[in-house]
Amino acid sequence: MNAAVAAPARxxxxxxxxxxxxxxxVVTRFGPQTVHDGVTFDVQRGTLVALIGGSGTGKSVLxxxxxxxxRPTAGRIRLLGTDVWAATxxxxxxxxxxxGMMFQDGALFSSLSVAQNVAVPLSEHAHxxxxxxxxxxxxxxxxxxxxxxxxxxxxxxxxxxxxxRAAIARALALEPEILFLDEPxxxxxxxxxxxxxxxxxxxxxxxxxxxxxxxxxxxxxLTVVDRIxxxxxxxxxxxxxxxxxxxxxxxxxxxxxxxxTMVS
Amino acid sequence: MSEAAxxxxxxxxxxxxxxxxxxGSWRTASLAAAESALAAIAWPSSLRVDASQVQALDSAGxxxxxxxxxxxxIPASALDDAGLADGESRILExxxxxxxxxxxxxxxxxxxxxxxxxxxxxxxxxxxxxxxNFLGMTLAFLAQxxxxxxxxxxxxxxxxxxxVCLNAIPVVALVTLLIGVVFAYLLGLQAEQYGASIFxxxxxGIGTTREFGPIIVAIIVAGRSxxxxxxxxxxxxxxxxxxxxxxxxxxPMNVLxxxxxxxxxxxxxxxxxxxNVMALxxxxxxAGTMLEITPTTFLARLQDNLALKHVYVGLAKAPVFxxxxxxxxxxxxxxxxxxxxxxxxxxTSTVVQSIxxxxxxxxxxxxxxxxxxx
Numbered sequence: 001m002n003a004a005v006a007a008p009a010r011x012x013x014x015x016x017x018x019x020x021x022x023x024x025x026v027v028t029r030f031g032p033q034t035v036h037d038g039v040t041f042d043v044q045r046g047t048l049v050a051l052i053g054g055s056g057t058g059k060s061v062l063x064x065x066x067x068x069x070x071r072p073t074a075g076r077i078r079l080l081g082t083d084v085w086a087a088t089x090x091x092x093x094x095x096x097x098x099x100g101m102m103f104q105d106g107a108l109f110s111s112l113s114v115a116q117n118v119a120v121p122l123s124e125h126a127h128x129x130x131x132x133x134x135x136x137x138x139x140x141x142x143x144x145x146x147x148x149x150x151x152x153x154x155x156x157x158x159x160x161x162x163x164x165r166a167a168i169a170r171a172l173a174l175e176p177e178i179l180f181l182d183e184p185x186x187x188x189x190x191x192x193x194x195x196x197x198x199x200x201x202x203x204x205x206x207x208x209x210x211x212x213x214x215x216x217x218x219x220x221x222l223t224v225v226d227r228i229x230x231x232x233x234x235x236x237x238x239x240x241x242x243x244x245x246x247x248x249x250x251x252x253x254x255x256x257x258x259x260x261t262m263v264s
Numbered sequence: 265m266s267e268a269a270x271x272x273x274x275x276x277x278x279x280x281x282x283x284x285x286x287x288g289s290w291r292t293a294s295l296a297a298a299e300s301a302l303a304a305i306a307w308p309s310s311l312r313v314d315a316s317q318v319q320a321l322d323s324a325g326x327x328x329x330x331x332x333x334x335x336x337x338i339p340a341s342a343l344d345d346a347g348l349a350d351g352e353s354r355i356l357e358x359x360x361x362x363x364x365x366x367x368x369x370x371x372x373x374x375x376x377x378x379x380x381x382x383x384x385x386x387x388x389x390x391x392x393x394x395x396x397n398f399l400g401m402t403l404a405f406l407a408q409x410x411x412x413x414x415x416x417x418x419x420x421x422x423x424x425x426x427x428v429c430l431n432a433i434p435v436v437a438l439v440t441l442l443i444g445v446v447f448a449y450l451l452g453l454q455a456e457q458y459g460a461s462i463f464x465x466x467x468x469g470i471g472t473t474r475e476f477g478p479i480i481v482a483i484i485v486a487g488r489s490x491x492x493x494x495x496x497x498x499x500x501x502x503x504x505x506x507x508x509x510x511x512x513x514x515x516p517m518n519v520l521x522x523x524x525x526x527x528x529x530x531x532x533x534x535x536x537x538x539x540n541v542m543a544l545x546x547x548x549x550x551a552g553t554m555l556e557i558t559p560t561t562f563l564a565r566l567q568d569n570l571a572l573k574h575v576y577v578g579l580a581k582a583p584v585f586x587x588x589x590x591x592x593x594x595x596x597x598x599x600x601x602x603x604x605x606x607x608x609x610x611x612t613s614t615v616v617q618s619i620x621x622x623x624x625x626x627x628x629x630x631x632x633x634x635x636x637x638x
Binding site: 097110111122126127128129132135136138139142143147148154155156174175202205206207208 | 291292293295296299322323324327328331351354355357358359362365366367601602603604605606
């Protein structure tokens with residue numbers, strides 16, 4: 001009953017429909033080698049999108065360009081409405097608080113415990129009341145599938161899967177609108193990897209976070225992802241729901257998904 | 265988001281009982297304001313939450329609300345039908361399912377003074393025992409290598425010799441030259457007052473060859489090569505290269521440790537000899553310019569009064585210093601924990617341990633030679 005009353009008070013629906021990531025004609029060259037030759041796509045809010053492509057197609061480079069770590073040769077990238085490579089330092093810093101990034105091997109600060117790692121963005125960017133801080137850290141750990149006790153451990157004491165979860169907990173600290181994941185399930189055993197998929201899906205469904213990931217994991221692609229973007233030859237080869245992409249007529253895509261078809 | 269409204273909470277009495285009316289943006293960015301709004305509430309024994317005016321709610325905001333309700337002993341049913349949008353009620357639901365685990369008392373353990381002393385003592389004890397064990401292992405491998413010299417990796421040994429001996433000559437020569445200059449100058453200032461300038465030669469001769477030469481050179485080498493051993497072996501270990509060596513059926517002790525230990529034990533006496541010559545050269549220069557002792561007189565006096573045993577004592581100490589520096593450097597590298605911070609700590613620790621052990625060994629030698637009348 002209250003939903004109808006509440007609607008006008010909320011942010012306009014139009015804003016929800018605007019893309020959170022807009023990549024427009026991005027070109028990347030390393031010396032004579034062209035990695036991206038006009039990559040264009042948008043990502044809508046509240047979706048789980050995967051970027052795939054053969055090795056050397058510049059998936060990770062594109063990810064680094066989107067989060068402001070590597071400047072593209074040409075083209076425009078807008079993240080939550082901010083032009084990443086034309087924004088002032090200040091605008092960019094504000095945007096940086098609104099997304100989180102999980103690096104492939106976690107990139108946890110090795111001199112801090114897991115809880116302190118999660119506390120870094122919280123104490124730098126948010127004024128969290130003292131007694132709530134510990135509970136909030138614990139909540140982030142639980143949301144990423146760890147236990148509150150894991151917070152006391154040092155990164156060197158964690159297994160690969162826990163390390164990735166701790167990295168997600170840190171990326172989630174400020175409750176970002178977008179979460180970027182670089183190979184979230186690589187190096188994990190299948191059981192852990194599937195639990196990871198479920199966790200990522202719940203971030204999208206329960207917390208309304210947009211997740212953008214680079215992956216090679218066919219199970220992730222075929223079970224939890226909403227949309228697959230395929231990079232090939234410096235451009236977007238195809239883009240759509242997994243069911244469509246799998247049947248796209250291209251030799252690389254066919255061989256990529258062939259393993260799965262053989263099994264099933 | 266910057267344009268979002270400040271979160272607010274008001275308690276309103278209605279016919280059906282108390283209602284907590286929430287409004288504004290309950291997000292991580294505005295947690296402090298939300299906290300003070302909730303802190304001002306005088307909690308009744310039961311109430312209903314009306315969140316229909318809430319513009320945004322994230323899990324941090326939901327956590328704040330849920331902890332306050334829990335602390336005020338409000339049953340969870342107060343949040344039923346709070347008028348949140350679908351997505352936000354799911355957030356609230358998820359936070360509530362984690363609530364007990366989140367707020368379970370997790371105070372960090374504090375370490376008492378006694379516990380700290382005990383832990384540090386145990387760490388040092390284990391370190392020393394570990395070093396001794398490693399020393400024994402190295403000597404065992406060394407014995408094997410002496411029995412069958414084919415095990416000795418000559419190529420690695422020469423590469424290490426170049427690193428720790430040849431490349432160390434410039435810095436060792438420069439530092440010892442300056443030490444000789446300073447030593448002769450200070451000694452000269454005193455001796456001149458008694459007209460005993462010529463004794464500067466005796467003093468510098470014994471002082472540098474017996475004590476300062478070996479100590480100074482050993483300290484330079486500890487900082488230079490000992491630290492390098494730890495850094496090299498440590499990063500190889502982090503990179504699992506040492507594991508790869510064992511997997512290939514080779515022994516890291518043979519391939520990595522033995523060449524380094526042997527190279528340093530050969531290199532240090534040579535460097536000490538160079539250091540002695542340079543220190544005496546420096547002293548000779550100061551004696552010539554300040555005390556009017558010509559190089560000829562200086563060398564003649566040195567030959568008459570510097571007993572060769574002092575030089576031998578100094579050179580004999582060098583391989584022992586080298587053994588300890590190399591053992592500490594290699595073991596700290598081979599046992600470094602698998603994270604990047606540990607490598608830095610281990611390297612620093614190597615330098616500190618090597619310098620301390622060199623000075624302790626020197627003191628032990630002093631006592632030993634005293635009793636042997638050397």
